[in-house]
Amino acid sequence: MFKTYHWLSKMGTAKTINGYIYFFRKIPFIKKIFRSDTFDYPNLKTFIGGISFVLSFIIAIFKSAMSLGVVVLIMFLLLGDFTIMQEGFQVAIFFFYFCFGLIVPKVLSKEVSNFYNICVFKANPTNLGLSLSLISRLIQCFGRTLIFILILPIFDISILSAIIISLLCLGGQLIGEAGYLWLYKEKGKAPSLSTAYMIVLILIILICAGVLLKVGIYGDILTHYISIIFITGLTGLSWYYILNYDHYNEAFAMVARKEYYDVMLNPGAVTFSNVELKNSDLSISETNEKTGYSLLNTIFFRRHRRILIKPALIKSAVCTLIFIFALIYGLLFNSSHVKEGINIVINQYTMFPFLLYMLCNSEKVTRAMFLNCDFSLMRFGFYKEKKALLKMFSLRLRDVALINAIITLTISVGLILLTSVFASDALMAMVLVTIMTIVLGLFFTVHYLFIYYIFQPYTEDLKTKSPMYGVLKGIVYFLCWIMIGVESPQTVLLPIIILFSVLYTIVALVVVYTKAPKTFRVK
Structure with a gap:
């Protein structure tokens, strides 16, 4: 069991190093240092693999610090009151880790590493199951306990209580793991492999979290001796059940079946599944007034009305109903x-x-452009020419901006109307908000087209292969999300948001028109 975990650590280390080497080889100037192939540097990988078991403890500490930071940030955004956070922090932490254990089991999960470990490397299923379920959980518990001891006293939680809470979190995760294994053995079911089940479970968890915060179940409920005895008893039974489980062979045989990993081995199946055209989308309508690239662009957007335009109309209709109700x-x-x-x-x-960001996310548009248009046309020289490329970009920019304008104008008109009727004294302030809304709609239109044309992330086998594409998406998402909790006078931050959006839009357009002819290629 321990040897298997050490082997898993070495494999994970080698995979991580390969990922970093691949990433650095894509960065200008730095890539000159990494001239060798991604799978080179055997001595480095052997050395780090030798200390991978020790590194797993260090990694566990960093992951625990990050996950605790997420819990603190979420509670602060929801409650905004440090005193209330102190009162409910114990319950929030346990709830987070227990629920995360339910969502992400170790054995009966769609981890592609399980497929490779069983089918490619022929790992022993029992040792693999015990390594994942017990050893990795214990190492995570070590990192979590250390972080809890350092951080939780800030929230007036004693060191002893911090240790108890960490151990109870481990218990909750083991209870969830054992529950899934029992369900598979007795009922032959693995709900953790069902996307629908996971969506329902996450919704239930969010509802329960809201109820906990609303009702105010605070205090020392977790460190009460009854709670400790109850959870410890279930944890002991779960540990014994996992240790003596005799169906790891069957469990891994099921989760390693190829059909569960067709999507994961070919991520394009998921990435592009929601932009595939149906036969009903291919109806031909009158386009006599169009020629050349204008005709091509018109056909594209007409055939994608169901995928691209209909969702915008639905979002606008929902916003309209809200305004009418108000x-x-x-x-x-x-x-x-x-x-x-x-x-x-x-x-x-x-x-x-x-x-x-949620309403005007144009990433789906760029996926449709690649799968149903650019993927085929980029094989031809005429489509790569600067004039053709920028012509299509201009046409697409116009049409995507119009689609997003359906949403932003609906919101703007609705807000102005309600303000004019019920709060006319605040009309100017609302006008500024609506200007920001329209500018942000244009910002997200340009942003996704910009990173698509400059970093074109999709490969011939429909995989996503561009670190910078993901980094820029993540940065924009994080900034938008963090803004929710920011409180600032309208005269201070609102002009900055508008100015930044306008400047970013201008710079992005200039970069596309100057660099896209060189960067817009199939990887």
């Missing part, structure tokens, strides 16, 4: 509530970057 409610029942809501929108304008 208007009727304010006119017939209580206008002060609507006015209060308008003031909240004005004061909490920093939520709009994330809101527009």
Whole structure:
């Protein structure tokens, strides 16, 4: 069992090193240092692999610090009150780690590493199962306990309570793991392999978390002796069950079946599954007035109405219904509530970057462009020419901007209308918010087209292979998300958001028009 875990650590280390080498080989100037192949540097990998078991403890500490930081940030954004956070922190931590154990089991999961370990490297299923379920959990518990001892006293939680909470988190994870194994053995079912099950489970977890925060189940409920005895008893039974489980062969044989990994071995199946055309999308409509690339672009967007335009119309319809409901409610029942809501929108304008990120996310558009147009046409020389490439970019920019404008204009008109009727004194402040909304819609339009044309991340086998593409997406998402909790006067931050969005848009367009003819290629 320990030898298997050490072997897993060495394999994971080699994989991580390969990933970093591949990443650095894509960065200008730095790539000159890494002239060899990604799978080279055997001495480095052998050395680091030899100390991988020790490194796993260090990695566990860093991961625990990051996960605890996520819990703190989420609670602060939801509650915004340090005192309340102190009172409910124990329950929040246990709830997070216990639920995460339910969502991400070690054995009955769609981890592609399980496929390789069983089918390629022929690992012993029992030793592999015990290594994943017990040894890795214990190492995680070590890192988590150390971080809890260092951080939780800030929230007035004693060191002893911090250790107990960490051990209870381990117990919750083992209980979840044993529950999945029992369900497979007795019922032949593995719900953890079902995407639908996971979605439902996550929704239930979010609802329960909201109830806990609303009801206010705080205090020392976790460190109460009854809770400790109950969870410890279940943990002991779970440990014994996992240790003596006699169906690891069957469990891994099922999760290593190829059909579970067709998608993971070919990520394009997931990446592009929601932009595939149906026969009903291929109907021919009148396009006599169009020629050349204008005709090509028109056909593309007409055939993708269901995929690209219909969702925008649905989002706009939902926003319209919300505004109509607010208007009727304010006119017939209580206008002060609507006015209060308008003031909240004005004061909490920093939520709009994330809101527009969700509503005007154009990544789906670029995936459709690649799968159903560019993937084939980029094989021909005429399509790679600067004039043709920039012509298509301009046409696409116009049409994607119009699609996103359906949403942003609906929101802007609705907000202006409600403000004019119920809070006319705040009309100018709302106008600034709507200007920001429209600018952000244009920002997200340009952003996704920019990173698509400059970093074109998709390969011939429909995989995503561009670190910078993912990094830029992650940075924008993080900035939008973090803005939700920022409180700043409208005169301070709102102009900065607008100015940054405008400058980014201009710079991105200049870069595309100057660099895209050289960068827009199939990897």
